[in-house]
Amino acid sequence: MRYSKFFIPTLREVPADAEVVSHQLMARAGMIKKLASGIYSYLPLGLIVIKKVEQIVRECMNEAGAIELTMPSIQPAELWEESGRWDFYGKELLRIKDRHNRDFCYGPTHEEVITDIVKSYITSYKALPINLYQIQTKFRDEVRPRFGLMRGREFVMKDAYSFDVDDAAANISYQKMYDAYCKVFERCGLKYKTVEADSGAIGGSFSHEFMVLADTGEDFVISCDSCDYSANVEKAPLKNDHVAFSGEMKAIEDVETPNAKTVSEVAKILNIPEGDILKTMVLDVDGKLVAICVKGTHDVNLAKVKNYFGASVVDLAGAGEVFDSMGSPAGSCGPVGAKIPVYGDFAITAMGNFSVGANVKGVHKINVNLGRDFEFEDMGDFRNAEIGDTCTACGGKYQITKGIEVGHIFKLGTKYSESMNAMFLDNNGKRKPFIMGCYGIGVTRVVASAIEQNHDESGIIWPVELAPFKISVLPLAMKDKDVVDAAEKIYMDLIDKGIEVLLDDRDERAGVKFKDAELTGIPLRVVIGKKTLAEGKIELRARTESEATEISFDGCIDTIVQKLEEIASKA
RNA sequence: CGGGGUGUAGCGCAGGUUGGUAGCGCACCUGUCUUGGGAACAGGGGGUCGAAGGUUCAAAUCCUUUCACCCCGACCA
Structure with missing residues (x-):
């Protein structure tokens, strides 16, 4: 290519709205131009790189036996109603109406469409397994788009969907994709890590994320310092290895904590460490209110709570619900005398003479002790892992690094095939739902993360395979x-x-x-x-x-x- | 959605409190000169000051409304 006949509008200055390096450099190198928040034009140089990544992905997918197709980006509401996600998916789903006032959405993902295709044409086990994929523009109306292509609303994604006769076969399909993903990211020249992940809104039984390690990443990756275990912070399990408190129990007392709403405010007023406070969170678990207690310095992990209860939706209770159930605002809730079931995190075992909300506005109790003053319904692993926590696999210590999620693979099971009645006949003539898997790669995010990982003061340093x-x-x-x-x-x-x-x-x-x-x-x-x-x-x-x-x-x-x-x- | 901030030339910004003909740097055009790290000099073009309404003889500037964009938070009690 001759520069004079091409179009690379480089910028000498950093655009005012670009925060992270990849965004700044892509804008300055004339790769992208913003049209609206989270929506970008891919200029010629940017497009070449995107196509490089697409091609690598395509080759690895084909090699793994997946077959390319393209599905519509606009999807009818009926399909989403069938799977139950029209109401469930929330505001991220961009809904639009056509001239007849019919509901449509711009596809954020394509489980419904692919299931619809497969169930129409595949009726026999003889046609399985099959894995279909596409590389296409998706739209997710993110709450807060930011960082250029890292978290855009419109983005290019490769999504693959596998269909199998049974669990064992589905695991083979899953493993093939896992291996293919490793090849993709290696070819892209990225330093990455695979981690166990929670399957989140997509659903399913297990999943892995592919994380590009970078300080600007928005995800926290837990890894062990002595074995090769790693997981998303949402997933990383914790041991119940706490030694029960055995010190002298002091007399329980009520103290005034006016206007204190947070653990740190309470700690300041009472002049005690945050670790001596018990944090009580009221959660809505599939419509039932439950209180979860964790040590003041810990964070409740909703994914773990959800899994513990086998629930489908776990959310924080609203202020009104909190007051009605506990008798006080959120900041003064506690387990003593609570009228809803209270569960505690394992780490509380080691705590003694701690402070809790008194379930009276502006009052806390001090010198509270588990067993003497209250009991939990049950105890469990309800908190986020932190640096220094013990690895359940080998006893080593957890470490935390930041990562950018560039790929995510899910074993879906029968979630969509059952709700959408997608069945085939097995070798005994019995009707069975397909066992599904879905596999995504954020193509445009791969480009951004490659820059996050490979740049210096002068600009981008492309891995050779991605270089335009x-x-x-x-x-x-x-x-x-x-x-x-x-x-x-x-x-x-x-x-x-x-x-x-x-x-x-x-x-x-x-x-x-x-x-x-x-x-x-x-x-x-x-x-x-x-x-x-x-x-x-x-x-x-x-x-x-x-x-x-x-x-x-x-x-x-x-x-x-x-x-x-x-x-x-x-x- | 809550808090904060910003909208003035293609890009980066000043001006605004104290209303009085819209400015600077880069980029762009013409010319001279230069040619190994974003040259220099001279001349030049380009703006409904985000939008709408209001106050005023007069509004980029004051008031009201609105839109867009950015940052922080958005469930941690």
Whole structure:
């Protein structure tokens, strides 16, 4: 490609609304332009990179036996009503009406559509297993879109869906996707981790997330310092290894805590550590109110609560419900004398003479003790794991790192096939629901996270597989015929070799060409200058290197190609 | 949805309190000169000051309404 015939509108300054590096650099490198909050145009350079990722994904999917198709982005409400998600999915689902006032939505995911397709055509076990996928634009009306392509509302996603005859077969399909995903992210040159995850709103029995490790990530990844266990913080289990409190129990007392609403406020008023306070949360578990207690410094994990009760929806109770059930506002709730079932986190076992809300506004009880003053209905693992917690697998210590979720695979089971009546006949002629799995990769998010992981002060440093161009050829004197001729020759020769090259044929000063080549992150730079060329030499410099090496112009193509291979193999 | 902030040239910003002909840097156009790290000089083009309404002789500036965008939080009691 000739720069002068292409469109790469680079920006010298950082756009005011770009917060994270990937967003800033994509905007500055002329890859994307924002149209509305969370909605971006993909400019030519950005599109090339997106297509690179798509192609890698496509190759890995096909290799794993998945078959590509494309489903509509607009979906009728009826399908979503059938699966029960029209009411359940919430505001993230962008709902629209057509001219006949019929309800539609812009698809945030395609379980319904694919299930509808498969149930229409596949009626026999003989046609299974099958795995269908698409690469397509999705829309999720995020509460707070941010960070450019990292959390956009419109984004490109690869979604695959597998259908199997039974559980064992479904596990094989799942494993194939797991392996394929590893290949995808390795080829993209990303440092990533797979973690056990909670299946969340999509549902299903188990799932894994693929996390790109980066400080700007919005997810917390728990990993063990001595074994290879890792999980999303929502999932990571905790041991009940607490030694019961055995100190002297002091006399229980009521104390005034006016206006205190949070643990830290109570701690300040009572002049005690937050760890000596019991936090009581009133939750709505499938319509029933339940109180969950955790140590003041811990956080309740709703996913764990949900799993403990086998519930489908767990939410915080509203202020009114809290008052009606506990007799006080949320900030003064406690387990002593509570009229709803109270459950406690394991870690409370070790606490003694702690403080709890008195279920009277502005009053707390101090020197409360489990067993003497109240009992839990049951105790369990109800909190988020924290740094230093004990790994249940090996006894090592948990650590926390931040990650960007770029892939998520779910074993769905029969959630959709049952609700949508998607059945096949097995080898005994019996009707059975398909065992499903679904598998997503955020293509545009992969691009953003690749930049988060690979950049410096000057700009992007593309992993070779994702680079929009592998080599930039910079003739530094466009009015010098020798320089231009030499550059042209190198350019044409590299194209003949099938290499993606960008020839910067603009009549710009050297500095401008250098800056743009660095900003756009092209892995290898070939510089043709007047003086060096007069000595029969040109310069070569990898994007990751700080020094250029001079090579002889004669026979330079082989040297350049060799250098490129060297860079590619290092990744 | 709650709190905070910002909308002025393609981009980054000043001006606003004290109403009086809309400015700076970058980018863009013309010319000279330059050519290995975002050159210099000279000249030039480009704005319904987010939108609507109001106050006033006069509004980017004051008042009201509204829209958009950004940040923090959005369930942790």
